[in-house]
Amino acid sequence: MNTINKIILFLFAIVVMSCQSGKIEKENNLLSVSILPQKYFIERIAGDDFKVNVLIPPGASPATYEPTPMQMTGVAKSIAYLRIGHIPFEHAWLSNLIEGAGEIKVVDLSKGIELVKGMAVKHGDHFHEGGIDPHVWSSPLSVKIIAKNTFETLVAYAPEKKGEYEKNYNAFLVELEELDRMALEAFQAKQGKSFMIFHPALSYLARDYGLNQISVELDGKEPSPTHMKHLVEEAKSKGINQIFVQKQFNVENAKAIMAEIGGEVIQIDPLSEDWLSEMKRIINILKD
Numbered sequence: 001m002n003t004i005n006k007i008i009l010f011l012f013a014i015v016v017m018s019c020q021s022g023k024i025e026k027e028n029n030l031l032s033v034s035i036l037p038q039k040y041f042i043e044r045i046a047g048d049d050f051k052v053n054v055l056i057p058p059g060a061s062p063a064t065y066e067p068t069p070m071q072m073t074g075v076a077k078s079i080a081y082l083r084i085g086h087i088p089f090e091h092a093w094l095s096n097l098i099e100g101a102g103e104i105k106v107v108d109l110s111k112g113i114e115l116v117k118g119m120a121v122k123h124g125d126h127f128h129e130g131g132i133d134p135h136v137w138s139s140p141l142s143v144k145i146i147a148k149n150t151f152e153t154l155v156a157y158a159p160e161k162k163g164e165y166e167k168n169y170n171a172f173l174v175e176l177e178e179l180d181r182m183a184l185e186a187f188q189a190k191q192g193k194s195f196m197i198f199h200p201a202l203s204y205l206a207r208d209y210g211l212n213q214i215s216v217e218l219d220g221k222e223p224s225p226t227h228m229k230h231l232v233e234e235a236k237s238k239g240i241n242q243i244f245v246q247k248q249f250n251v252e253n254a255k256a257i258m259a260e261i262g263g264e265v266i267q268i269d270p271l272s273e274d275w276l277s278e279m280k281r282i283i284n285i286l287k288d
Contacts, residue, residue, distance in 0.1 A: 085110025139204035186287035197244040
């Protein structure tokens with residue numbers, strides 16, 4: 001653990017001890033989550049019935065972000081932490097976040113999803129937990145399961161609202177079904193199509209709809225000159241003329257590759273709070 005992490009944990013301990021001396025009070029409608037799409041899913045089902053403490057803010061990476069003392073205090077006041085599943089942020093911080101949170105339920109929203117697994121995947125100075133690709137929210141099929149888990153959690157905390165939440169949940173499922181059909185139609189004739197992306201954030205979309213995701217990152221690091229050369233050759237051989245880059249990552253290496261083949265760099269944001277609109281945009285770009 002680096003010095004900054006230690007300082008943050010020390011400050012958090014002071015805050016928690018201060019709260020506990022006066023009996024920390026839970027906010028009975030406060031939920032903590034890891035990423036912005038989870039806030040979107042909660043609000044599609046429960047409207048504004050719950051306040052949502054999002055730990056990873058817009059533009060930050062789930063691989064490197066460190067929570068602030070204020071966010072940690074928000075977790076301590078929450079009745080539940082809805083984890084997205086297996087992102088590095090949760091692997092590194094969740095146990096510390098809930099340690100001082102008193103009675104707090106932790107719900108794994110990825111429960112029931114067929115996870116993409118492989119060898120341990122290294123990203124910079126951390127590993128994806130258990131070799132699991134963590135980007136479960138990148139596919140409509142996975143999000144159907146996430147939505148179901150979210151719905152059941154919300155009903156458990158507000159059983160009197162079950163009818164209302166079920167209506168909203170079913171309406172959201174209809175939109176997810178439409179997104180699924182959109183993807184099936186878009187990629188039906190493109191099975192095996194390759195696309196290039198800086199960070200492998202669309203693994204589940206690729207898996208579920210027969211696409212081949214090529215990551216510019218190598219072992220979680222920016223590519224070496226040798227790997228850059230290989231990527232250029234691979235892009236040319238597969239007719240790839242664009243690279244996706246998440247807004248949380250540097251675009252310079254992607255630009256260098258595209259300069260060699262005369263293509264374009266396209267910025268995407270699967271971590272957008274407006275998850276549905278961004279996924280439609282990504283699918284529309286990929287189908288061309």
